[in-house]
Amino acid sequence: MLATAAEVFASRGYASTTVREVADAAGMLGGSLYYHFDSKESMVDEVLSVFLTDMWAAYDAVIASGLDARDTFRALIAESFRTIDRHRPAVVIYQNESKHLATNPRFAYLTDSQRRFRAMWLSVLDRGVMEGVFRADLDTGLIYRFTRDTVWLAASWYRSDGRLSADEIARQYMAMVLDGIVTT
Amino acid sequence: MLATAAEVFASRGYASTTVREVADAAGMLGGSLYYHFDSKESMVDEVLSVFLTDMWAAYDAVIASGLDARDTFRALIAESFRTIDRHRPAVVIYQNESKHLATNPRFAYLTDSQRRFRAMWLSVLDRGVMEGVFRADLDTGLIYRFTRDTVWLAASWYRSDGRLSADEIARQYMAMVLDGIVTT
Amino acid sequence: MLATAAEVFASRGYASTTVREVADAAGMLGGSLYYHFDSKESMVDEVLSVFLTDMWAAYDAVIASGLDARDTFRALIAESFRTIDRHRPAVVIYQNESKHLATNPRFAYLTDSQRRFRAMWLSVLDRGVMEGVFRADLDTGLIYRFTRDTVWLAASWYRSDGRLSADEIARQYMAMVLDGIVTT
Amino acid sequence: MLATAAEVFASRGYASTTVREVADAAGMLGGSLYYHFDSKESMVDEVLSVFLTDMWAAYDAVIASGLDARDTFRALIAESFRTIDRHRPAVVIYQNESKHLATNPRFAYLTDSQRRFRAMWLSVLDRGVMEGVFRADLDTGLIYRFTRDTVWLAASWYRSDGRLSADEIARQYMAMVLDGIVTT
């Protein structure tokens, strides 16, 4: 049922989705949802929490594996697309509503996550530059933004049953980006 | 006043923005807006139309100038960031609300524009592959999506008074992407 | 369980009390109450009926004992405070919800009881005036109201485990009403 | 319009009154009320605040006039009935909803007022006992409660266009309480 809510929020937008629409999609009446959830807000909350927890588990495993900058970068990209594969609707919601939701104390963890996310990517990129594996003439702050935007926005068009698998998309993205930022 | 509306819609989201908030920002009362606009919908409509018209004028000029694939690509990227500079709020709105608005016949032009947009970029990329200037082992459909997403989402964080100018951001983006997709 | 319902209704108000709260207090789940009661309404109904039946039994015994006006008055006051002692929550509910409930045909007996109540007290007071034991310059209709209100509203603050017993409160009240608070 | 709301709340009970009913009584539609009030809560809030402010102005004037205990008592009773005459619906609401509303921080002033009210009456009664004008064998705490309940509950049945004026009711009440109903 959480998955149902996530899908509806993702496709219609959180604010524009009515509780009745979620209930319809879940095969019940409006009021019945409230037996399972406290509020509309707590639905997104749970959707986003579950997604972020899972995403960080994957990221933390990568960080813990002690790869060099370039392979860490590749692994993070790959994990990102795999996370999109597992949590597509949640990622779409995160992408679209995060900024607005974060103004609510209840969703402070969104800002925390974002901060940690930025620190993680910048650290990999800066390490790569220092190790001489990434070009030094690029603004890593910009590269971070470009990468972040492209990867997560992919959730908007990715279909798990589409022509390209998450791993293949990741491979192509890395091919595009890596051969650009790697010194030749 | 249109600019005011665009800014409010961009920062709060179209659906979440109340007409009163737009009126406040414009220094008048809720009902007064209706002397200037038919409806909330016609406000976004005008915001988006103006933006798209201007964007296509710029793109058409590039296409008309008869450059080769690689320089066309560079010019389109540059024009995109310049368009963001001129129409940042409109681009944000376009990015966030387009999909939802497009279900309304009134906004059919959004879908048309998107289709034309896709055709234009694919044509440049495919021509580049054919001319041997872009790598042949990449999926141009994917490259198109990656590029589109990254460029337009930049409107979410770009500040015209920020550290980096639109042209500098464009330059960095091209450096990243081009050296990746260009044959070596 | 009826006592539980009465207490909850008395403390939170009938309209503001949810069936779930009554169930909670009775140590069961919301739906389970309906094995014991037809409806929320039938709970108050039974609470009030039991209370009124008991109260009238006490009053009728007083009336039947053939005392003079002054002693009948004293006895009725005493019985009223004893009834409060036995049915405090029910009296509170009666006091607060009676007027509203009485619009419902099912609770017509509330209006009947009130009418009979008024007749009984007026008869005692008027008899006392006629017998010369109560002052003739008083409006017995008013005295009735003052007495009724004070006695029954005492249910709002009376505690059976408090400093003063029901009989002591009755004694003080009679002292005040019968002889006044001014020293003579 | 505030008066309309007060009347509806008083007759149907705050919790049982719907915003639509208030609007009906005010000759408008449900949503229209919100142009004038923030919420249902702020309606009662204003009704009660206005009433309490006015009541305390009257009481304070009595206290300031430096009468002896007995005349202060009489004046306070008289002012109470006059306040009921001016603010009948508000007094009814205060009487019925006070306890429940007071759990809300917004209505903390209800508890404050009640505390001050109690202190004022007890001070008058105790002073009377000390001055020897009121009987010493009475529990002033009880007398306070009896008086408070009777006076304010009168708002439930008092009609400004009824047979008896507020001052006449006050006179009768004082006669009863001060000197008793028994002939001497």
Add this chain to the structure above:
DNA sequence: TATGAATGAGCATTCATTCAT
């Protein structure tokens, strides 16, 4: 041009009630 009072449809949420288990 602008105001402000009102509209009315729509929303999230509550809650008495039902019912299969």
Add this chain to the structure above:
DNA sequence: AATGAATGAATGCTCATTCAT
């Protein structure tokens, strides 16, 4: 006897929109 999932009507409230002034 009791559970727990569901119902659906009703509620407080929001907001785009209208319109007389």
